[in-house]
Amino acid sequence: MAEKRVYEVVFIVDPDTQEEEMTKLTQNLSTVVTDQGGTITRNEVLGRRQLAYRIGRKNEGVYVIFEVEGTGGEIAELERRMRVNDAIMRYMTVRVDEDRQRAEKLKARRQRKAAKRPGFAAAAAGGGSAPARGGDDSEA
Amino acid sequence: MSRNIERERDFDNEDEGVPERRPQGGGGRGGGRGRMRRRKVCRFCVDKVDLIDFKDVKLLQNFIPERGKILPRRISGVCTAHQRMLTEAIKRARNIALLPYTAD
Structure with a gap:
């Protein structure tokens, strides 16, 4: 349980969200992780990118990467939050x-x-x- | 007997990316038939790649032909271990819309 795991969380944000909302969103999500006892070792916005296929009538999206260190509990919470959030079109967590x-x-x-x-x-x-x-x- | 030894060496060298001759079409029996083929070498072994990142779209795109399918090993010459990593990476990239599932 106590072992440290490293996850890479990639998510796609709706390209129509405003700049300030974007920063608020990423900040919110990172506090979710830290509140659960995890640490964010990398937080990077890869930027706007053409999607390989349409997701919810959108042809592009803003890619963001988190690298999270923790036990796994914070990932569950983070994914729950992302699922509920309409601005997040898609997310994927990979244990690295x-x-x-x-x-x-x-x-x-x-x-x-x-x-x-x-x-x-x-x-x-x-x-x-x-x-x-x-x-x-x-x-x- | 000597063939056995050679095979063993061949296998041993494989993960170091040294191209060694593989017995041609059934242990060199029917060597005269068919065209001569160049032995393909796994490019990941040559570059000593230990990890294939799903975010590296440029690299992955080399292994998905127009249709969007994953290029088979027998065409690309990638070794088993690296092909496994490659498929995993391509599937992950598809999931987050970096690569298409299908393309027409």
Whole structure:
């Protein structure tokens, strides 16, 4: 329970909302998260963008990204609020800590492997692994 | 026996993005038939990509042809692991209207 999870929340705001309403909205949502004990590590408005398909008769929307750190409870509350809010056309939450951890692990493993085989690492770093391929190129 | 060893090495090298020759069409038996094909290499392995972000529309767009479908591995040459990441990313991008579900 106590473990920290990292979520990426993307939501699309109605493009017809006024500038001040936008800031109020994002502020409201971030206080929802902090009230529930989560922290917002990133809060970014990606801006107006053409939608790939129409959502509620709209062809574009304003994309906003939150990166939330917490236990999961604040996400439930945040999603509930977003569902109720008419200005939010769509939202999606993705848990990213596990994927990032895996990416780190892969990276570490790659580095370890490169260190273990100095000859291979040198070849890969030097000529773009061309020597390792040998005469196989003739096949192509 | 020697073929076995070669296969093992082949597999081992795969996650490092080194293109190694794969036994052509059924272990090199009918090598004379069909046209010579260039061995495709997973571009994510070459670039050492560990994570495919669903927000990277420019990248994902390379893998959805006109119709909006996900490009199969056999065409793009992407390895299994990266194709899995890629499909996941494309599906997420579709959900938030970064990519189309269908396109006509």
